[in-house]
Amino acid sequence: MSGNDINRRDFLKFMGLGGAGAVTLSGCDMPTTVTLEEGKEEVVSYLAPEEYVIPGIGVWYASTCQQCPSGCGVHGRVREGRVLKLEGNPDSPVNAGVLCQMGQASLQGHYNPDRITKPMVRKGGNLTEVSWEEAIELVNSKVGAANGKVAMLTGAMSGHQAELMDTYLAKIGGKDHFVYETINNAVAEAVNAEMFGSAQPRYNLDKAGAVLSFGADFLATWVSPMHFSQQYAKFRTGNRGVLIAVEPNMSLTGANADMWVPAKPGTEGVIALGVANVLISKKMVDGSVLPVDALATISQYGVDKVTAETGVGGDVLVRIATYLKERSPSLVLAGASAQSNTGGSQVVAAVNALNILLGNVGKTIGAEDAFPVKSLAPRRGSSAALAAFAKGADAGDYEVAFIYNTNPLYSAPAGLELNGKLAKVGLKVALSMFPDETTLAADVVLPLASPYEDWGTQVPGYLPSEGGLNVQQPLMRPLYSTVKGLGDVLLVLAKAAGAEELNQYADFYAYLQAGFAAMPASIKGGMSDAEFWSKSRQKGFVAVANSQGSLNVKVGDLAQVADKAGSDFPMHLAPAARAGMYDGRNANLPWLQEQPDPITKVFWDSWAELHPSTAAKLGVKEGDFIRVESAQGSLEVQVYVYKGVHPDVVAVPMGRGHDEYGRFASREKGVNPLKLIGGDVDAKSGELALYSTKVRVSKTGRSAEMPRLGGSESQVGRRLVSTVSADVYRRTEGGGNNVA
Amino acid sequence: MLNIRIVSKLFDSGMRVVSRRRGLMALLMACCLGLGSGVAQAEVPNAVAPKGTHSGEHVPQPIDFPHDIHADINGINCMYCHTYARRSKVAGIPPTSKCMGCHSVIATDKPRIQQLTEYWEKNEPPRWKKVHDVPDFVHFTHEKHLQRFVFENEGMNVENVDQVCAFCHGDVKKMTVAEKTKPLTMGFCVRCHEANEGPSDCWHCHK
Amino acid sequence: MSLKNVLENWSDYRKGHEQGGHHDYEHMWVMAVDLDKCTGCNACSVACYAENNLAVVGKERMMKGQGMHWLRVERYWDEPQIGGDDGQFQSAGGSFLPMMCQHCNAATCEPVCPVAATYHTPDGLNAQVYNRCIGSRYCSNNCPYRLRYFNFFSYYEESWPEPLNQQLNPDLSVRDKGVMEKCTFCVQRIRTAKDTARREGRAVQDGDAVTACAQTCPTQAIVFGDMLDKESRVSKIWAKQQVELGKTKQVKANPELRGYRILEGLNTDPCIMYLDRVREV
Known part of the structure; x- marks a missing residue:
């Protein structure tokens, strides 16, 4: 059913985005409950289709999922001009054909009945529909008068849209592009950069024999879940690795763990040092890989102290240490519950030190691959960015703020008091698909095309080897003629701001095409511009020989920050x-x-x-x-x-x-x-x-009754989900015995 | 010459499947009665008469397309325009570009062609009304039927494909705007499937 | 099989499976679900919603058990095989079980249907013919797995406000009230695969027909294929696990192998084999 061999060229000719040859084909074979009455249903033909487009037969086109920053490749099944179903792109180095629930459901964002379809401007307190010209003119005039006091607040971005946004920002004299994601890996990125010289090192779960996760929900939300899910599947075959999860409440990853250990948020570092202490004191590992200061710190986290601070017993620490040692190489990860604390950096430092102690660096933790074209590289999100934006807004630094692909009025912690601070921005411009909290508080709302109606490129925040530049291409013509793609909006704004070098591009499509033509020869691999452009769209991504960095291990202070005691809020x-x-x-x-x-x-x-x-x-x-x-x-x-x-x-x-x-x-x-x-x-x-x-x-x-899927939570002794011990598994299927 | 055993009398008055909510009982009764006696019933008592009609009701179309001029007078093969029929489940309305392929030069002075040209220039295909429709729970594929009765049918010449089409669509050659002349009910399908040993598995045709 | 056929061969039809089935099977579509790889992530379930026009019914109706999830992921907290959960914590995680129609070869739902709207196809599928269904719900009451879903209301009226309806898959119907529905092993995808193979003048190969759930599964825990194709991945997994169709009780040369079928002792002969979840103990 997959259509990766479909020639993707000239798709737009009949999809209408290219201008001439537009087609609508709604109503044809659309399932309804109306049946069998002649003259009731409409059939609309294509205007001038490509040879390979046959009504009644789905054609699959490659694009990129935008539902989270991990950048999975997708194939969209298009029939009669509508995209019906998404599947993972089997060639994608990120997700290799699979897709999570959010990716599957992203079509419901595209077809959402609550999409914003018209530009709006706040007039007399209310958002009022206006023409694009009026909205853009207002934005241009305010930006022109702002003297560079302009900020961009966006979700994670990369690729040519990010490049164009930078061009625009530079042109208008602004310098603040805040990239905000609530769910991020930013603390670890900062600490990793310091300790390994690599903000987002590569993890190889599939090569690990034991994984200890401190709240890193790598099967659901952490960094690149679909990529790690595939590694997890390999991790669980053959000799079957052991998964240990330490976290405050059970995540999906925790639910799949062999050993689930509860921990108060912020105490993960103490537990990590406790495990390190056991490893060293029981002579399971050679402590000399760590500097003396670090060893001194570790020696303070004896079993008794750790148990007293965290409630995790000595037997548990020993069991964890034994698994990590015996199933070496192992891998220790820190996720949100471990990082996102007042002492988060220290927790990550302890986790990294444990990796170093176990000799995992270079085995299950590899050097990061940096995307060679700097202007397209990922801008990973953090929440510090939101705090910085809030501070700037509060100080009156911004006359104009553009907000794209993020909803801070919903997701900002109450303690940030963002509502009041955002109100101090003169003109808030929301580039948005939906009437969310932030969009409805904006002064100008510019309705965007959905990711499946728009052009773009993305570099995944976590770049797997063989990974590269993902191509996002429209899977269908926009549902509404009055929405515009992000790139097109930025291009119009940048041209108006006097970016003359952009005048040669009629639209973002032209900009993108030129961007592909301008790629270094090493990426194009000897193809002609036309061939490279065509192949990239057909495949859905451009594989890039990434520059391999190296890991430089440096261990600093590992002492953990004690929790603030408070009896009012226990x-x-x-x-x-x-x-x-x-x-x-x-x-x-x-x-x-x-x-x-x-x-x-x-x-x-x-x-x-x-x-x-x-x-x-x-x-x-x-x-x-x-x-x-x-x-x-x-x-x-x-x-x-x-x-x-x-x-x-x-x-x-x-x-x-x-x-x-x-x-x-x-x-x-x-x-x-x-x-x-x-x-x-x-x-x-x-x-x-x-x-x-x-x-x-x-x-x-x-x-009240809990809105919960009914049925028993116990198997009542029946063999529904039957469990066997790993020993039995290894005896029967371990090693090379496995068929699946 | 045609290798279809045409059943002389079609039982067409009772087995019409209509929208589920209205026709459920009718369907049930039709099924039971029909099977009880082992042979198809020509008349099913108490059955609800089929909605719509197959007696050639005129469906107004945006352009009064003359099938007779194309298929009869000019002898154009059905599959020249309905080109998807041999490749897909739907026969397809020809793309507007196909019409314009000829009519950018032929008969450009005729009002209907001028109407068509207007659509073409507006980049907007005409919105035709469906004449031959089967219920949405039916999976019908033109491709397989053409394979069976045209391409894999010994003695059948592709030039005469209109005779095969006519079995379900009537003699469209003699019509201007296509009209429905066959019932296209389940009974209509099953008669032919039984006579020609077509598949009888429910899920072959019901979706 | 036509209704006539069902009626004429009724007794054979019910008894046949232990002798290899009444049909001359063209295919025998089966699944293998590795519960050790399944992470319970719900991707399969949402893929099923996308592929099969499943209605969204809302909180109130979900609470009344009217959810239309053809594939639901069940979660259990206890582990009867490795001894209880007496500890203070859920220390070995949860147990996830993706449940979809088991396509039993001796399906208990089939003989109770008063109008033969549910029957077995020559592909080994447990079929549900929507336009034949009269909504007696006998099948659902007789299904030991609770995997049949009834349209108590016209869910479609609220499920796809425009333009959400444009996503609907034209390869299968939108079901109205009064109709029973359930997992079809993505019969429309099987149909497409068979049509494509036929068009290309070849036999259906392993991997041509893949259900939406198996396709999207992030850990590839679900494997789908044709049991009659001895070279297919799924039939190799079944063979390796020494699980056979047409048996009420499996006799395995190696009883430690993980494959089992749920509630097999009820003599339903399900077409889905599960593989035990594994834990370090």
Whole structure:
């Protein structure tokens, strides 16, 4: 069924984006429940199709998924001018043919009934539909008068759009491009850069015999989940590696672990040093790979101290250490719950030190591949960027702010007090597809084409070997003639700002084509410009021989930052990220709303996770509403009680609780835990410490049935999901015995 | 010459499947009665008469396309325009470019051609009304039928494909705008499938 | 098989599977699901929504058990085979089970249908013919796996507000109220694969027909294929696990092998083999 051999050239000729030869083909063979009445349904022919386009037969075209920054390649099945289904691009080095739930559901963003279709400008307090000319003119005049006091606040970006945005920003004298992602790996990037000389080193889970994850949910939300899922599949075959997860509440990765250990957020570093201590004191590894200062620090984290601080027993530490040693090479990872703390940098430092101690560097941790064309390289997101933007906005640094592909009014922690600060920006220009909180607070709204209607390129934030520049090409003609692609909007703005070098490009398509022609010969591999352009679109990406960096190990201070004690707010809040709702951007996709959460099986609504012992103390049971209060505010939410959460933690996953964002996000509101989060940051990297907020939990007395997939949570002794020990597995299928 | 055993009388009054909500009982009764006696019933008591008609009701089209001029007077093969029929499940309305291939020079003074040219110049294909429709739960493929009755049919000449088309579409050659003259009901299909040993598995045709 | 055929060969039809089935099978589509690779991520389920025009019913109706998820991922907390979960924590994670129609060769749903709307195809599929279904729900009540989903309402009216309806797959119908539906092993994709092979004048090869769930599975835990093709990946996995169709109880030369079929003892002869989840203990 895959169409990778379809010649992709001249696609636009009949898809209409190229100008002449436009076609509409709605109504043809569209499933309805109306049947069999002659003269009722319409059939509309193509105007001038390509030879290979045959009504009734799907054609697959390559593009790139934009639902998260990991940049999976997709094939879209196009029939009668509509894109019907997405599948992973089997050739893509990122995802090799597979796709997660968010990628599958991204079509519902494209076809979303709540898309913004017309430009809007705030007039007399209300957003009013205007023409593109009027909106652009207003933006140009304000930017012209701003004297360079312009900021860009965007989600993760890369490729030619990012390049064009830089050109525009430079032209208007602005310099501030803030790249903000709520779900990021920014603390680790900062620490990795310092310790390894590589911000995002390459991880090889498939080569590891044991993986210890401190909250790194690499199967769902961390860095490049589809890429790591494939590595995970290899990790689990043959000799079957051991997965250990240490985290405050169970993530998808934790649910797949052989050994799941609860930890309070921020104490992961203590546990990591405790494991290091066991490894050294039991002479399992040679400590001399670490500097003396580091060894001195580690020696302070003896089993008793670690157990006292974290509640993790000595036997657990020994078991972890033994797995890591015996199944060497291993890999230790730090994710959001470990990083996103006031002492986050120190936690990552301890995790990296553990990797160094175990000899994993160079084996399961490789040097980063840097994308050779600097102007296209990924701008990875961080939350420090949002804090910096908020600070600048508050100080009146910005007359104009462009906001693209991010919804900070929803996702900013309450402690940042963004609403008031953003209001100080003279003109807020939202480049957006949906009426989300931030877009509706903007002064100018420019409706964008969906990723499947627009041109672009992306370099994945995590670049696998063989990885390169992903091509994003339209899978169909825009649903609305009044929306524009991001590149086209930027081009119009940049030309108006006097970027004369851009005048030769009629549209972003021309800019992109020229950009491909201008690529270095090493990337083009001897192809002619036309051939290279055609091949790249057909394949969906450009493989690049990336420049291989090297890892320089440097270990600094490993001492952990102690948790702030506070008796008013005794519990930790875990604003967990889940694939599905992700950072809230997917709350308008009904397929994902209806998917039961993998762990709790809750759909369409928010929940709070509590440990049975905590629930018993509070006197609550599943379905009861609890009040979760922090210094920032409070929310009320139903409880799910299970043993996959630390007793001192209440976990409320993020993604729901939108005030705006269309019908599906607001149908069942849910709650937004980010509105309880204070303004604490990781001192070293400046990243917002999303897991440092302390809360108080109380009973409300209200109760209701939990919106949860029904059925027993126990197998009642039946062989439904049967489990065998790894020893049996290795005996029968281990090593080279495996068929699958 | 035609290797289709044409069944003389089609039972066409009772087996019309209509929109599920209205016709459920009719369908059920038709099924049971039809099977109970082992032979298809010409008349099914209490059945709901089929919606629409197959007696050649005129469907107004954006342009009164004359099939007779094309297929009869000029003898153009059906598959010259309905070119997808042999390759896809749908026969397809020819792309506007195909019409213009001839009519940028032929008969450009005729009002219907001028109408067509207007569409072409606006980059907008005409919105035709569907005449031959099967319910949405039916998977019908032109390709397989053409394979069976034209290309893999010994003695059948591709030039005479219109005779095969006519089995379901009527003698379109003699019509201007196509009209439905055959019932296209399940009974209509099954008769032919039984006579020609076509597949009888439900999921072959129902989706 | 036509209805006539069903009626005339009723008793054979019910008894046949243990002797290799009543049909002359053209294909026997089966699956193997490795529960150790399955991460419970839901990608399969959403892919199924995208491929099969599954209606979104909303919170209230989901709570009443009216969700139309042909493929649901179940999650259990206990592990009866490796001994309970008496500890303080869920220390070996969860147990995920993707459940879709098991396409039983001795399907309990088929004989109870009063109008033969559900039957077995010569491809070994448990078929559901929507336009024949009268909504008695007997099949659903008789399914031991609870994998049939009934349209209690016209869900489509609210499920695809324009232009969401433009995503609907034209290769299968949109079901209205009063109709039972369930996983079809993506029969439209099988049909397309067979048509393509026929057009190209060749036999259907392993990998031509892949269900949406198997295609998208991030860890490739789901393998789909034709059991009659001895060289297919899936039949090799079944053979390796020493699990055979047409058996009520498997006799394995190596009883430690992981393959099993769910509730096999009920004599339903399901076409999906699961492979045990594995944990370090």
